[in-house]
Amino acid sequence: MALIGWLIRTLFLLAVLLLVLSIAWAFAYRYFDPPTTYPMLRDNVRGVHVEYEFVPLTAITRAMPRAVIGAEDARFCTHTGFDLGAIEDALAKNAKSKKLRGGSTISQQTAKNAFLWPQRSWLRKGLEAYFTVLIENIWTKRRIMEVYLNIAELGPGIYGVEAAAQHYYKTSAAKLTPRQAARLAAILPSPVKRDPVKLDRKNKRHARAIEKRIRVVRDDAIDGCLNA
Template sequence: MARKSIVQGVIRGVVWVLFALALLFASLLFLFRYVNPPTSAFIVSYSLAHPRQEVQQQWVSFSEISPWMPLAVVASEDQRFPDHWGIDFAAIRKALAEYHAGEGLRGASTITQQTAKNLFLWNGRSFVRKTLEAGLALAVDGVWPKRRILEVYLNIAEFGPGIYGVEAASRIYFGIPARQLSAAQAARLAAVLPNPEVLSVTEPSAYVRDRVFWIRGQMNQLSGLQYLKDL
């Protein structure tokens, strides 16, 4: 009986911890719909790993970001962003079908998933992290408007080692505020997002140049600035 009581106590303790974490995340989600996050899990992780390197970030509102920038990241990473509920199940099915057909397994993360991951979680490919990411993405999409998701994403995304957010990236790489970014400059920034630790805005490799060309084409195919005008 004593052993059974101990097991039941442990289970209750775990349940309460999970409930407390769920309540914490829910509270933060509602708070961050209106209040800008002071930092992110990825920024904290980078600061701890590089204590002598200053993180460069400057928060700007969505209205202070060139409309070409959200279009560039949507064209590059998540073209069904206006329509899905945080997870693009069609893209996941397509990725799995390509994998079973013998092609490499590609990622199918949405901008919402990347926002949730960057803000709350850690980097990696574990099943636990991906499950948490998916759950948080659904919650984020249910609580935040699409415009807010893009605003937070563009302010916490990493564009280079220690460079977070589109405002810092615009000033460092082009010497201009984010509101002045051209379509070509926005595409260059979006092109490095898959791996900003390796891909460079200022010294683009052939791969980055090809991505910029492809992103510009996708921006045009999505009807340009009209695509996100209703967000």
């Protein structure tokens, strides 16, 4: 009985320690930029050259956050981390198709990219939900978008909009055109397999649709939570 009591106390203290550390980690990333992520470390181990440069949201053209909001998460400014409607739609489509579709918000993707690993599992999804709640309550929407755009994978070894802008278009993230921003947003679901400069016909149509959504997001002020 003494051993069982000791194990329970040890597990409880370990759980409390992990809880405190995770909250401290989330607080740290509100003020300090992530030095690396799991996918970046994975690429380094594999010998892939990593391109990564963190820049403030003010150094990224406003067309870029508008592109990802229009393409991936139209309710970004109004939800609290989870879009139940998008999740229900994804579940309904997955029931009818062999190709799985996600219902993740930008907040969820940021939590996964900043703190976790990309492989699908119930453990990772549970931790993703936990870290999503943390950043939605500790960070601002501007910070969530800023981190998302800076650590998202946008090609083999290419992380963040600044690195992608320099790699693909020989320019800075601040000078990307709406068309270039739309093309970068179009490759996000499969960044390793797609090149924004050499999109196939299907993805070109998708990029043109995103470019139109950029104007809708701007005109309807759907990105109002990003205002300084």
